[in-house]
Amino acid sequence: MGIIYRLDIFAVLKENIYMKFIKSTLVIASFLLLMGTSLNAQKFGYVNSTQLLLEMPDVKSADSQLESYQKQLIAKGENMVKSFEQKYQAYVTEANAGGLSKIQMQKREGELATEQQNIQKYELEVQQKILSKREELYKPILDKVQNAIDAVGKEGGYTMIFDASTGALLHANNSEDLTTQIKSKLGI
Numbered sequence: 001m002g003i004i005y006r007l008d009i010f011a012v013l014k015e016n017i018y019m020k021f022i023k024s025t026l027v028i029a030s031f032l033l034l035m036g037t038s039l040n041a042q043k044f045g046y047v048n049s050t051q052l053l054l055e056m057p058d059v060k061s062a063d064s065q066l067e068s069y070q071k072q073l074i075a076k077g078e079n080m081v082k083s084f085e086q087k088y089q090a091y092v093t094e095a096n097a098g099g100l101s102k103i104q105m106q107k108r109e110g111e112l113a114t115e116q117q118n119i120q121k122y123e124l125e126v127q128q129k130i131l132s133k134r135e136e137l138y139k140p141i142l143d144k145v146q147n148a149i150d151a152v153g154k155e156g157g158y159t160m161i162f163d164a165s166t167g168a169l170l171h172a173n174n175s176e177d178l179t180t181q182i183k184s185k186l187g188i
Contacts, residue, residue, distance in 0.1 A: 044159060045177070046164045047161060051165065052179055055183070059141055062141060080115075080122060083115075091112060144186065152178050
């Protein structure tokens with residue numbers, strides 16, 4: 001009887017292991033089925049933001065404003081350089097003619113060095129001003145585009161929208177180009 005009892009225990013254990021295997025297999029299969037369904041439900045799209053921005057009248061207006069501002073700053077810098085060059089030529093002419101003492105030459109060289117440093121500071125200042133102006137002009141435009149992209153994404157039920165112009169899009173066969181819809185949101 002002891003041997004039959006052990007066989008029954010092994011049969012019960014074998015049946016329990018078999019049932020656990022079936023249950024875990026069913027759980028895993030159900031999970032994979034749900035994952036596959038949810039992945040198929042996701043919607044992806046892309047937009048070419050560079051093309052979009054090039055076609056926006058707001059960007060063209062901002063570009064012309066930035067160019068005008070940059071020309072003003074550069075004109076002032078060019079005037080500073082011309083003034084420096086004239087003073088330098090006058091100094092060289094007087095120094096070569098022997099019309100300046102060593103003390104006068106040192107003083108003029110110091111003045112010219114200070115003026116040259118001021119020109120260099122102005123060049124750095126111009127770069128900062130242009131960057132600041134660019135940000136000031138383009139931030140509202142970029143916010144407007146982002147809002148349009150968000151609206152199209154919500155309306156269309158898109159999970160992700162990629163920017164094709166940045167190279168972040170690897171495959172677009174199953175996605176949709178949303179540039180036209182975003183243009184219509186922006187009124188272009």
